[in-house]
Amino acid sequence: MKYISTRGQGQTKDFQDVLLAGLADDGGLYVPESLPTFSAEKIRSLKGLPYNQLAFEIIKPFVGGTIADDKLKQMIDESYDEFSHQAVAPLQQLGNNQWVMELFHGPTLAFKDFALQLLGRLLNHVLTERNEKAVVLGATSGDTGSAAIEGCRHSDHLDIFILHPYQRVSEVQRRQMTTVLDSNVHNIAIQGNFDDCQDMVKKCFADQSFLPENTRLVAVNSINWARIMAQIVYYFHAALMLGAPDQPVSFSVPTGNFGDIFAGYIARGMGLPVERLIVATNNNDILHRFFQNNDYRKETLHQTLSPSMDIMVSSNFERLLFDMHNRDGGAMAELMSAFQETGNIRVDDEAWQAIKALFDSSRSDDQQVCDTISTLHKKTGYLADPHTATGIRATETLELARETPVVTLATAHPVKFPDAIVKAGLDAPALPVHMTDLFEREERYDILENDLPSLKAFIQNT
Ligand SMILES: Cc1ncc(COP(=O)(O)O)c(C=O)c1O
Ligand SMILES: N[C@@H](CCOP(=O)(O)O)C(=O)O
16 A cells, blocks of 8 residues: 655655654655545454454555564554453443443553554564664644553653643643653653644654654654554444444544544545544634634634643644545645645535535533533433543534434543543542552653744754
């Protein structure tokens, strides 16, 4: 399989090179040149497979033979062995044809573990084979950071630098990152918001001259295709459990950087019968405004009770825009450069109407999130985290076909966001056994101004 850039000018690459990169040379994002497609018969043959075996079947075509099958299998097995639930991504029924898929049974209690447990192993394997070193760089609004650190900390071939917005992640999230004291782990609190962190990461990829010689810069955010690839699997997993390929399924997805829901869009492109994809946002609603009014416009970033979705510009939206522009890299390069200047995008009305047939959206403010957590708990005993609550509320407020099962992705464990749970009038849940001493552990992190040269100097001198 070959990968191309959304902006048309980047070199065509194979999986290993895409894994070891971040953005393409032209500033675009890598996407497969064409998708592997699974017939209904093939999808039927995947029914009942354990999660790790299903993952191997889905991931293998994207790796395109650049890693030996037995090695790939081993890394996938090891990744999902780390999960605390036998089913890896269990489904819970909340109501008539309403389900949640719990994606928080990995080591850091958020869906990011699905991709980052595997990504860490893939990176270590490829860097070891090539005898290369890498600087791994990521921006986090709370969850990617700890999952990336957990996935990468054991590799001798890399140093990992994670930028989080100072005082804008929950205390549990911060401590999950800053109490990991391995010498190759570097946490930096940036005096800015998540978009400032994400911008700095992208700018580091554009000019890598600050790096030591023979060192690669690797992305752990979902701009890295390998993240999307691993997240496709659980859409198949849920749909197969609910009757695919003979029964279509819809998904409601708490959304920020548009990576998770984009994986669902790819699953559909591969042949999975996905009826609707629901974009659920908090007050940072750029995507909701796009899907409702064809108005993708930068606005002020709001701090909410669902901090991991406090994102203004959604990196992966560029991948969807690429398809909406008939995969024309030249047109995309122009569009993205205009966006850089004006801060807004409006697409051709016909393309917008066509994408609306698949996507719908809903926005929830903090009060609506708390009300959803509290009402759901009263009705069913189920405790949702504030991100998941935006997804659950979306399924309740939008008119979805009653005969189609709707799966909300439960993207994080409620224990990570006690403030929201308490504001919803409930008791904060206890930390799981492997984290009970989290608040006593030593923390280590540096605080830097929102300034690119300072960040580059910090990485250079570490
Ligand atoms: C708990 C949680 N839910 C939802 C999201 C949104 O996912 P995405 O950025 O892939 O849209 C994030 C962060 O990305 C998250 O950490
Ligand atoms: N919500 C994320 C932000 C980064 O998103 P990513 O999926 O592109 O890594 C977080 O919690 O860090």
